Amino acid sequence: SxxxxxxxxxxxxxxxxxxxxxxxxxxxxxxxxxxxxxxxxxxxxxxxxxxxxxxxxxxxxxxxxxxxxxxxxxxxxxxxxxxxxxxxxxxxxxxxLPMRVELVESHPFVRDNLGKVAVKRGPVIYCAEQVDNPGFHVWTLGVGSEDLEEERAKILDRDVVFLRGTGKALVTSDWEGALYRNISEPKEKVAKFTLVPYHMWANRQPGAMVVWLRKV
Structure with a gap:
């Protein structure tokens, strides 16, 4: 200027x-x-x-x-x-600048995100990829306000920060191929999860990915 x-x-x-x-x-x-x-x-x-x-x-x-x-x-x-x-x-x-891990929410009118949160650290938004979370489907993952551990790791030989924590995943095995059923109490299991920077996803192997996670 x-x-x-x-x-x-x-x-x-x-x-x-x-x-x-x-x-x-x-x-x-x-x-x-x-x-x-x-x-x-x-x-x-x-x-x-x-x-x-x-x-x-x-x-x-x-x-x-x-x-x-x-x-x-x-x-x-x-x-x-x-x-x-x-x-x-x-x-x-x-x-x-502070590099705290925080949960963010979207406006209620973003209806697909109702009841969901995203995880960010500083300016970086995170996601869950199936390759890092083989014990459950990442679309069923729920997270709360628990502390997440930071870990330096590599994607495409680039140093990045992974986030690891424990949440809850929905049990889907009892659906037996059904798409709909009468409402019932959801079954959950403890799920140790890993999150990676969103801008680095799809660089390892094909699989599901999710940014907006159930809030539990």
Whole structure:
């Protein structure tokens, strides 16, 4: 922008931005979105103060920022925090975003999702794939608010975060091929489940997948 440099996305990268007749070099070190820790190294010869704007995602309900070791108390404006100072020389910005595992719901008018929840961690939505959950059909899985364990694993040789937990799956063996029947008390069984990032599904073997899970 005219009064500063905006950082929209977080990724291990190096950018050289032409600004005020000089260059602002910003190098990012991060494992985002698996980690919420982001370090930006800023180098420039611009002598007058200007602003660096950092995007704060709407899901990040709390965050922390340090500049050259000093913790700053800032509130986002229109999705960004503004860091205004003299940046001449070399400076270090540390941004920490929360990576909590949370359940989300959709509007009641999304009728197919009534009584269901999705699981997210930071900005990443998760799904259950049949390949990871052979003991039950993933369409029958129900989850609650229990804590989920995080585990680093690989899909297509890429490091990602898996989520593991214990929920309940519907028992379907007593349906004996019927499509409909008179209502009865549903039978459930304990189900240890694994969730993977939604954007990485269908990269291993064919099988069922589900994002919206029964809330139990």
């Amino acid at each position: 005219g009064d500063g440099v905006q950082v929209h996305l977080y990724e291990k990268s190096t950018a050289a931005v032409d600004f005020k007749g000089s260059t602002v070099k910003i190098e990012q070190e991060t494992d985002y979105p698996w980690s919420g820790e982001i370090v930006l190294s800023v180098k420039t010869e611009i002598e007058e103060p200007f602003s660096i704007y950092l995007r704060i995602p709407t899901w990040a309900d709390d965050f922390s920022i340090r500049v050259d070791g000093e913790t700053l108390d800032l509130e986002p404006q229109n999705g960004y925090v503004e860091l205004n100072r003299n940046w001449r020389g070399s400076h270090r910005i540390e941004l920490s």
